Amino acid sequence: MISARNLSMRFGDRRVFDRVDVELALGDFLVVTGPNGAGKTTLLRMLAGLVAPTGGELELPDRSVVGYLGHEPLVYRELTPLENLHLFGRLYRVPDRGERIGMLLERFDLWEVRSERVGTFSRGMQQRLALARVLLHEPQLLVLDEPFNALDAAGSALLDATLEELRDRAVVVATHDPGRVAHLATRRLAFA
Amino acid sequence: MLGVRAALARNRMPALAGAAIVLVGLSIALIFFYAPTDADQGISQRIFYFHVPIALTAYACFGWGAWKALRHLWKGDPNADLESYVAIHQGIIFGSLTLLTGSIWAKISWGVWWDWGDNQLVLFLILFLFYSAYFMLRYSVDPGPQRANMSAVYALFGVVLIPVSFLAIRLAESLIHPTVFTSQGPQMEDSQFFTFCVAWVAMLTLFATLYQVELAGKRLDARLRELRELVGVGR
Amino acid sequence: MTYVADVAALARKDLLLELRAKETLPAMLLFVLSALTIMHFAVPTGGENVPGLGAEAQAAIREREEIASLGLLWVALVFTALLGLTRAFVPEREQRVMDALVLAPSDRSAIWLAKAIAVFAFLGAVELVALPAFSLFFEPVDAMTVAAILLANVGICTVGTLTGAMAVAGRARELILPLLFLPLVIPVVVGGIGASVGGSPRYLLFLVLYDALFGLLAWASFDYVVAER
Numbered sequence: 001m002i003s004a005r006n007l008s009m010r011f012g013d014r015r016v017f018d019r020v021d022v023e024l025a026l027g028d029f030l031v032v033t034g035p036n037g038a039g040k041t042t043l044l045r046m047l048a049g050l051v052a053p054t055g056g057e058l059e060l061p062d063r064s065v066v067g068y069l070g071h072e073p074l075v076y077r078e079l080t081p082l083e084n085l086h087l088f089g090r091l092y093r094v095p096d097r098g099e100r101i102g103m104l105l106e107r108f109d110l111w112e113v114r115s116e117r118v119g120t121f122s123r124g125m126q127q128r129l130a131l132a133r134v135l136l137h138e139p140q141l142l143v144l145d146e147p148f149n150a151l152d153a154a155g156s157a158l159l160d161a162t163l164e165e166l167r168d169r170a171v172v173v174a175t176h177d178p179g180r181v182a183h184l185a186t187r188r189l190a191f192a
Numbered sequence: 193m194l195g196v197r198a199a200l201a202r203n204r205m206p207a208l209a210g211a212a213i214v215l216v217g218l219s220i221a222l223i224f225f226y227a228p229t230d231a232d233q234g235i236s237q238r239i240f241y242f243h244v245p246i247a248l249t250a251y252a253c254f255g256w257g258a259w260k261a262l263r264h265l266w267k268g269d270p271n272a273d274l275e276s277y278v279a280i281h282q283g284i285i286f287g288s289l290t291l292l293t294g295s296i297w298a299k300i301s302w303g304v305w306w307d308w309g310d311n312q313l314v315l316f317l318i319l320f321l322f323y324s325a326y327f328m329l330r331y332s333v334d335p336g337p338q339r340a341n342m343s344a345v346y347a348l349f350g351v352v353l354i355p356v357s358f359l360a361i362r363l364a365e366s367l368i369h370p371t372v373f374t375s376q377g378p379q380m381e382d383s384q385f386f387t388f389c390v391a392w393v394a395m396l397t398l399f400a401t402l403y404q405v406e407l408a409g410k411r412l413d414a415r416l417r418e419l420r421e422l423v424g425v426g427r
Numbered sequence: 428m429t430y431v432a433d434v435a436a437l438a439r440k441d442l443l444l445e446l447r448a449k450e451t452l453p454a455m456l457l458f459v460l461s462a463l464t465i466m467h468f469a470v471p472t473g474g475e476n477v478p479g480l481g482a483e484a485q486a487a488i489r490e491r492e493e494i495a496s497l498g499l500l501w502v503a504l505v506f507t508a509l510l511g512l513t514r515a516f517v518p519e520r521e522q523r524v525m526d527a528l529v530l531a532p533s534d535r536s537a538i539w540l541a542k543a544i545a546v547f548a549f550l551g552a553v554e555l556v557a558l559p560a561f562s563l564f565f566e567p568v569d570a571m572t573v574a575a576i577l578l579a580n581v582g583i584c585t586v587g588t589l590t591g592a593m594a595v596a597g598r599a600r601e602l603i604l605p606l607l608f609l610p611l612v613i614p615v616v617v618g619g620i621g622a623s624v625g626g627s628p629r630y631l632l633f634l635v636l637y638d639a640l641f642g643l644l645a646w647a648s649f650d651y652v653v654a655e656r
Binding site for chain 3: 265320333337360364
């Protein structure tokens with residue numbers, strides 16, 4: 001899925017990271033740890049295909065198989081969950097959109113609020129919607145930046161269960177709480 | 193030191209600089225001593241020999257910048273972004289000189305410091321505004337692939353804007369003075385034409401020299417930064 | 428065609444967002460009316476009522492004033508459009524939703540086209556109010572002017588959306604957008620005022636040329652503007 005050698009990233013004069021290697025195949029689960037500002041988010045954006053590295057080689061799959069969850073939920077606040085997911089479903093070419101959306105909203109306990117504006121949701125609910133969006137097109141490669149952010153106990157349990165189900169795909173997770181996903185990890189990357 | 197000299201030699205800079213100095217000197221000599229004095233405007237008409245070559249060189253700068261921009265977008269040439277930027281920077285410099293010399297010429301010809309009837313001058317005003325915004329754009333975005341892409345796209349827009357604006361200016365003019373304008377400029381005698389050509393080549397050589405100088409300078413800057421970082425990391 | 432469906436879905440999203448937020452459109456409406464009012468004071472009319480002027484002189488003065496007012500109409504429209512364009516990419520920027528749009532398999536130029544269509548709709552809606560107001564405050568607007576405005580809208584929206592995306596990528600976005608946009612829109616103003624005042628179809632043709640050239644260029648280059656690689 002991903003093959004990266006000697007990646008480096010520089011913003012102007014500031015070197016964010018360098019000499020990073022990543023190898024990821026289906027079935028792999030990469031856990032990226034490190035303090036804030038160390039470059040985790042930048043690396044994940046790079047692996048999702050949003051940003052080009054300033055140095056090194058990077059081989060990524062076609063963007064249609066990638067699902068990216070950023071630091072922000074990446075959903076429109078003025079739209080409802082249904083409208084958001086229908087839009088992204090359309091853009092990501094999801095077959096049987098209606099069914100799949102319904103199923104995901106149920107899974108993430110958002111069915112009741114499916115026609116309310118996302119702006120009225122708590123941050124935890126927005127995060128759950130974001131997860132639904134990521135899984136909408138059944139991506140083979142998932143790049144999740146701190147997915148447990150803002151989730152309450154119930155939400156975290158949902159995410160745990162979901163991650164278990166994704167073991168046959170390629171997953172990259174950046175997290176503050178490595179213990180949570182330690183049992184799933186097949187590879188690790190620690191930022192200083 | 194050796195690497196720097198090798199870099200300079202590679203850029204053929206001393207030869208280019210030498211040629212520029214000779215040509216500019218020659219053209220100044222020709223402009224003031226060889227070209228015939230204009231019957232109407234006298235000695236001050238000679239600004240024409242500066243103004244038009246500078247203007248044409250400015251167009252060449254923007255054209256070169258657009259070419260490099262195309263190479264960046266199309267071929268992914270890693271040097272093209274910097275080269276495009278430097279070319280456009282030179283273009284702004286020559287463009288400003290065009291506005292300056294054009295204004296002086298307007299004062300000489302019409303007694304006013306600005307002449308809306310001078311199509312070339314008005315076009316350069318528009319281009320000056322446009323390409324100044326190019327720099328504002330570059331300063332507002334962090335260095336990286338996105339900045340390079342956007343600069344390149346903007347440079348291409350500029351080069352399309354040149355003919356479109358010129359057409360617009362002509363159209364605007366015929367709104368106020370509904371007459372047909374033929375190409376301006378006096379018929380040139382041989383000696384005038386020769387002087388003009390020398391001046392034009394001199395300006396282009398000057399552009400080429402300044403372009404290489406600035407390019408080399410920027411590359412040295414980048415290299416210096418890289419070295420500083422390596423040393424810093426080692427510590 | 429999937430491309431058309433993508434554009435439709437995105438345009439629908441943009442229109443829906445504005446319908447719910449109700450920020451940009453009311454502001455544009457108020458702005459254009461304020462601008463027209465200021466114009467009245469900035470270009471005083473009635474100069475032909477000076478006593479002692481012959482009929483010919485009066486007609487000439489009135490004609491000059493009409494031309495001046497039309498010119499200001501175009502200025503008002505350009506700056507109203509600018510107001511709308513500054514807000515165009517705000518929803519995407521605020522929550523970085525752009526990342527999700529950019530990663531979609533759909534053609535990225537669809538994002539641009541949808542946005543341009545939405546801004547065109549807003550501008551058109553504003554003009555539906557502004558033109559009658561102008562006719563009320565100053566003088567009636569003829570068919571040529573309306574045609575010119577429609578064509579100009581296309582150019583303004585295509586170029587404006589592209590420069591809007593550029594501006595949003597950096598700092599000082601609201602400052603940068605006018606600088607990028609205004610020089611590019613000068614030919615549009617020339618075409619527009621030429622058609623409004625002179626009435627020659629040549630100016631409309633010029634607007635069509637501008638729209639085609641810059642529209643194509645913007646459509647082809649949006650992908651580069653929005654990608655960070």
